[in-house]
Amino acid sequence: MIKILVDAMGGDNAPYATVAGAVQAVNKDKELYIILTGRQAEVQAELGKYKYDASRIEIIDCPDVIDMNDVPTEAVKRKQSSLIAAYWMLKKQDDICALVTAGSTGATIVGGQLILGRIRGIKRPALCPAIPNSRGGQTLLIDCGANAECKPAMLCQFAVLGSAYAKAGFGTESPKVGLLNNGTEEHKGDPLRLETYKYMSEMKGVNFIGNVEGRDIMLGECDVVVADGFSGNIALKSIEGCGKMILGVMKKEFSATLGSKIGYLFMRKAIRKMRAQLDFDKVGGALLLGLKKPVIKSHGSSKPATIANSIANAAGIYRNKLIPAVEELLAAADIDSFTVPCNDD
Amino acid sequence: MIKILVDAMGGDNAPYATVAGAVQAVNKDKELYIILTGRQAEVQAELGKYKYDASRIEIIDCPDVIDMNDVPTEAVKRKQSSLIAAYWMLKKQDDICALVTAGSTGATIVGGQLILGRIRGIKRPALCPAIPNSRGGQTLLIDCGANAECKPAMLCQFAVLGSAYAKAGFGTESPKVGLLNNGTEEHKGDPLRLETYKYMSEMKGVNFIGNVEGRDIMLGECDVVVADGFSGNIALKSIEGCGKMILGVMKKEFSATLGSKIGYLFMRKAIRKMRAQLDFDKVGGALLLGLKKPVIKSHGSSKPATIANSIANAAGIYRNKLIPAVEELLAAADIDSFTVPCNDD
Numbered sequence: 001m002i003k004i005l006v007d008a009m010g011g012d013n014a015p016y017a018t019v020a021g022a023v024q025a026v027n028k029d030k031e032l033y034i035i036l037t038g039r040q041a042e043v044q045a046e047l048g049k050y051k052y053d054a055s056r057i058e059i060i061d062c063p064d065v066i067d068m069n070d071v072p073t074e075a076v077k078r079k080q081s082s083l084i085a086a087y088w089m090l091k092k093q094d095d096i097c098a099l100v101t102a103g104s105t106g107a108t109i110v111g112g113q114l115i116l117g118r119i120r121g122i123k124r125p126a127l128c129p130a131i132p133n134s135r136g137g138q139t140l141l142i143d144c145g146a147n148a149e150c151k152p153a154m155l156c157q158f159a160v161l162g163s164a165y166a167k168a169g170f171g172t173e174s175p176k177v178g179l180l181n182n183g184t185e186e187h188k189g190d191p192l193r194l195e196t197y198k199y200m201s202e203m204k205g206v207n208f209i210g211n212v213e214g215r216d217i218m219l220g221e222c223d224v225v226v227a228d229g230f231s232g233n234i235a236l237k238s239i240e241g242c243g244k245m246i247l248g249v250m251k252k253e254f255s256a257t258l259g260s261k262i263g264y265l266f267m268r269k270a271i272r273k274m275r276a277q278l279d280f281d282k283v284g285g286a287l288l289l290g291l292k293k294p295v296i297k298s299h300g301s302s303k304p305a306t307i308a309n310s311i312a313n314a315a316g317i318y319r320n321k322l323i324p325a326v327e328e329l330l331a332a333a334d335i336d337s338f339t340v341p342c343n344d345d
Numbered sequence: 346m347i348k349i350l351v352d353a354m355g356g357d358n359a360p361y362a363t364v365a366g367a368v369q370a371v372n373k374d375k376e377l378y379i380i381l382t383g384r385q386a387e388v389q390a391e392l393g394k395y396k397y398d399a400s401r402i403e404i405i406d407c408p409d410v411i412d413m414n415d416v417p418t419e420a421v422k423r424k425q426s427s428l429i430a431a432y433w434m435l436k437k438q439d440d441i442c443a444l445v446t447a448g449s450t451g452a453t454i455v456g457g458q459l460i461l462g463r464i465r466g467i468k469r470p471a472l473c474p475a476i477p478n479s480r481g482g483q484t485l486l487i488d489c490g491a492n493a494e495c496k497p498a499m500l501c502q503f504a505v506l507g508s509a510y511a512k513a514g515f516g517t518e519s520p521k522v523g524l525l526n527n528g529t530e531e532h533k534g535d536p537l538r539l540e541t542y543k544y545m546s547e548m549k550g551v552n553f554i555g556n557v558e559g560r561d562i563m564l565g566e567c568d569v570v571v572a573d574g575f576s577g578n579i580a581l582k583s584i585e586g587c588g589k590m591i592l593g594v595m596k597k598e599f600s601a602t603l604g605s606k607i608g609y610l611f612m613r614k615a616i617r618k619m620r621a622q623l624d625f626d627k628v629g630g631a632l633l634l635g636l637k638k639p640v641i642k643s644h645g646s647s648k649p650a651t652i653a654n655s656i657a658n659a660a661g662i663y664r665n666k667l668i669p670a671v672e673e674l675l676a677a678a679d680i681d682s683f684t685v686p687c688n689d690d
Contacts, residue, residue, distance in 0.1 A: 068530055105528075134590040145527055148535045182490055182578035183450070185413055190493045190575055214579045215586030227579075230535050233527035234559045234576045235583040241560030242587035245479040249622055253615035260615040266608030270598035277594055 002031050002315050003096045005089060008038030009065040009082040010103025011302045015039075018102065019046035021307020025315075026056050028308070032315060035089070035096070037062045037082040060085060068300070072106030076114055083107055087115040090293055098294040098314035100285065102302040109146045112291045119327050125290030126158050126229065127297055128165060129236065129283055133220030140165055140175075140224045141217060144232035144286060145297075152196040155179070155226050159206045160330070161289050162224035168325030169317065175223035178212030180231060186210065192228065200226075214238070243278045250275070281306040284313030289326075294318055347376050347660050348441045350434060353383030354410040354427040355448025356647045360384075363447065364391035366652020370660075371401045373653070377660060380434070380441070382407045382427040405430060413645070417451030421459055428452055432460040435638055443639040443659035445630065447647040454491045457636045464672050470635030471503050471574070472642055473510060474581065474628055478565030485510055485569045486525075486562060489577035489631060497541040500524070500571050504551045505675070506634050507569035513670030514662070521567035523557030525576060531555065537573065545571075559583070588623045595620070626651040629658030634671075639663055 008018045015038055022034045033056050036043050040061035047057065064081035078084050083103050090099050101108055105127075112118075112125055126143035133139045142162040147154060159177050166175035179197060181189045186197060188211055200208045209222055214235050217225050227235065254264050254271065264271065276282065285298035285306070294317040298310040317323070353363045360383055367379045378401045381388050385406035392402065409426035423429050428448050435444050446453055450472075457463075457470055471488035478484045487507040492499060504522045511520035524542060526534045531542060533556055545553045554567055559580050562570050572580065599609050599616065609616065621627065630643035630651070639662040643655040662668070 068528075069532075071532075134593050148527055148533075180579060182493055182575050183413075187414075187416075188493075193575075213586075214582030214584075215589065217583060218586040218590040230527050230538075231576045231579045234525060234572075235579050237559030238562060238580040238583040239559075239587045241558075241563040242584045243591075244560065245563040246588075246591055246619075246623065248479050249619055253619050254612065256615055259611045263608040263611030263615070266604045267599065267612065270601055270605040270608070274591075274594050274598050278591065 001033050002318055003033045003035060004311055004314050005035045005037060005086040005096060005099040006307070006311065007083045007086050007099070007101035007103050008036040008043045008059075009062070010101040011298065011300050013301065013303060014102065015043050015046050017302055017304050018307050019043060020050065020304035021302070021311065022057060023047070023050040023052045024304055024308035025311035026052055029312065029315060032056065032311070034058070034311070035060055037086045037089075039063060039065070039082075060089070066104050066107050068104050070104060070107065072104065072110040075104065075107040076110045084111055084115070087111040090295075091116050097318040098296065100296045100298060100307065100310045100314050102298040102300055102307065102310075105145055105297060108288065108295065108297050112288050112295055116295065117292050118290050119292060119323070119330065121330055122161065122290040123157060124154055125288050126161060127232075127286040128162060128289040129286035130169075131217060131236070131239070131283065132277060133218050135220035137220055137223075138170065139217050139220055139222065141232055141236060142224065142226060142289065143229040144227065144236045145229045146288065147229040149230070150192065150228035152192065152199050155192075155196045155228065156199055156203060158226045159200060159203065159208065159224065161326070162226060163206055164326040164329045165287070165289055165322065166223045167329065169320060169322050170223075172223050174207045176207055176209045177224045177226060178209050178216060178222040180225050180227035180235065181211035181213065184211045184213060240280050243280055247275065247278055282309055285310035287313075287317065292323065294323060346378050347663055348378045348380060349656055349659050350380045350382060350431040350441060350444045351652070351656065352428045352431050352444070352446035352448050353381040353388045353404075354407070355446040356643065356645050358646065358648060359447065360388050360391050362647055362649050363652050364388060365395065365649035366647070366656065367402060368392070368395040368397045369649055369653035370656035371397055374657065374660060377401065377656070379403070379656070380405055380431075382431045382434075384408060384410070405434070411449050411452050413449050415449060415452065417449065417455040420449065420452040421455045429456055429460070432456040435640075436461050442663040443641065445641045445643060445652065445655045445659050447643040447645055447652065447655075450490055450642060453633065453640065453642050457633050457640050461640065462637050463635050464637060464668070464675065466675055467506065467635040468502060469499055470633050471506060472577075472631040473507060473634040474631035475514075476562060476581070476584070476628065477622060478563050480565035482565060482568075483515065484562050484565055484567070486577055486581060487569065487571060487634065488574040489572065489581045490574045491633065492574040494575070495537065495573035497537065497544050500537075500541045500573065501544055501548060503571045504545060504548065504553065504569065506671070507571060508551055509671040509674040510632070510634055510667070511568045512674065514665060514667050517568050519552045520569050521552050521554045522569045522571060523554050523561060523567040525570050525572040525580065526556035526558065529556045529558060585625050588625055592620065592623055627654055630655035632658075632662065637668065639668060
């Protein structure tokens with residue numbers, strides 16, 4: 001039994017999308033047990049629309065909802081909110097494995113740090129989605145939104161965290177780490193990048209390959225791309241917008257003429273495969289890496305399928321024992337391997 | 346006759362791509378006259394491969410070449426280099442209309458400022474490509490690489506420059522300007538974004554619609570997206586990488602089975618149209634906006650078609666009298682319209 005909390009009130013389409021996604025997830029994975037936190041009546045009404053095994057979905061009534069405009073450090077005090085109540089359960093109950101939320105990114109991060117707590121030695125958790133790349137693998141982009149302002153020491157820790165994720169989560173032997181920059185040459189970038197480059201080159205235990213550019217994320221030039229949360233977020237969302245535009249163009253062009261409609265019949269499989277590769281709802285959210293249990297931040301505009309994929313991702317991370325593996329890698333390794341050769345301030 | 350300088354030695358594929366691109370351009374546009382700056386013998390050898398009207402392509406021998414690792418402020422002193430020689434000709438000869446280079450971005454920017462000179466009142470030129478969006482129009486992204494480090498006053502000037510470009514270049518009446526950020530809410534972003542948001546909201550003559558995200562560039566939520574050169578570059582190249590990956594997937598999937606091959610025959614037109622929309626070589630480079638004449642920075646990895654498109658773009662900008670129109674908009678307007686309500690430092 002894998003117990004996963006879902007913040008039923010989080011996201012633009014909640015509770016419709018969160019509840020529908022939870023139902024899809026339990027119907028697909030017989031080991032799952034979902035705890036929905038949210039306004040009992042609203043969540044119950046949504047649940048009533050679907051067929052599912054009622055012994056595997058539970059509602060915890062939380063009358064309060066945090067929205068995108070709430071100040072995260074204040075929001076985290078609201079214990080009756082669907083997100084914060086979930087965090088307290090995640091912290092206190094050993095049998096609960098993970099949390100999925102499509103709600104406020106800020107509150108998710110602050111709650112993670114203040115309530116759930118960080119892996120020993122980690123200063124700042126970071127959002128880290130696994131983005132499908134053109135080599136058929138995935139590129140881990142860390143950070144993509146948790147820390148808008150970063151110092152070199154933080155970027156160096158992201159390199160360690162991302163490497164551990166690539167090893168433990170995807171079996172990559174010596175993950176190649178690139179620093180996201182506005183050019184590949186060593187002298188490129190702003191002072192943050194210039195300083196980080198210097199420190200990262202000296203890090204033992206991190207296979208630093210130098211600067212990479214935005215295009216290298218999807219081209220898969222490395223396994224881990226390290227960014228501050230601001231530019232990482234810009235990269236992730238730019239890619240998402242490009243994918244969305246292309247899906248739109250495909251839809252239009254492929255039904256424009258009789259010829260293309262006939263062609264479509266022959267190419268359905270190929271097109272479906274292409275669509276799947278472009279469908280960022282399948283990414284399964286971004287892992288908030290650096291916390292003691294898996295917390296998945298799903299897109300604010302998550303649809304039911306997005307939530308279902310994020311839940312499946314959370315279950316997978318739990319099954320693969322990713323967090324203990326990361327902790328072990330960090331703790332067991334020679335301390336030199338993770339020395340960040342710069343101060344935090 | 347439209348005389349355009351092409352830095353024949355600039356870019357990864359020079360002089361092959363620059364010369365071939367110049368030939369394609371003159372063969373397509375009967376009004377063009379191209380001046381290639383570069384090593385005479387090498388350029389001549391490339392030119393010898395093609396058929397073209399020899400009275401419309403000229404070579405200026407420049408024995409020196411600036412490469413990506415040269416320090417821009419030093420490189421700009423090398424008057425015998427293909428790029429700097431071109432800049433001096435552009436400055437001194439009234440009948441030369443524009444410059445196209447795929448060479449060092451840094452040297453192109455420094456040369457533009459120190460040799461060619463800026464439009465009156467403009468403190469920093471910025472790279473501004475016109476990116477095709479899903480509304481069938483284009484989104485101007487300014488800056489995407491000229492200024493890695495920015496202050497609020499610079500971003501405010503980019504808003505003015507971008508608006509003038511949208512008006513003069515694309516006839517957009519009251520161009521919508523968005524600030525590229527890691528969320529749309531007013532409180533989002535790092536201190537640079539927070540401060541800029543405040544100032545930009547107070548700007549008269551700029552139709553500021555608030556924060557936009559990376560995805561809005563291609564979805565076309567606004568006409569002008571203002572960014573610092575660092576994150577703008579990340580956005581542009583992330584989009585480019587996504588486009589490249591998708592073209593690769595298309596190529597593979599559409600020839601994977603007999604069915605898809607048959608389908609392809611019916612869908613050729615639709616697929617060609619889709620490809621064209623994804624082909625970032627067609628963007629025609631990025632205008633270095635803020636200088637006294639059009640300077641187009643083409644991609645370092647430009648192929649012949651990319652160079653030809655950049656030349657066509659430069660010719661179009663000259664024909665549409667974009668620079669004088671921008672100057673006029675800046676000069677004629679009530680000074681309040683362009684007041685940047687913050688200091689440069």
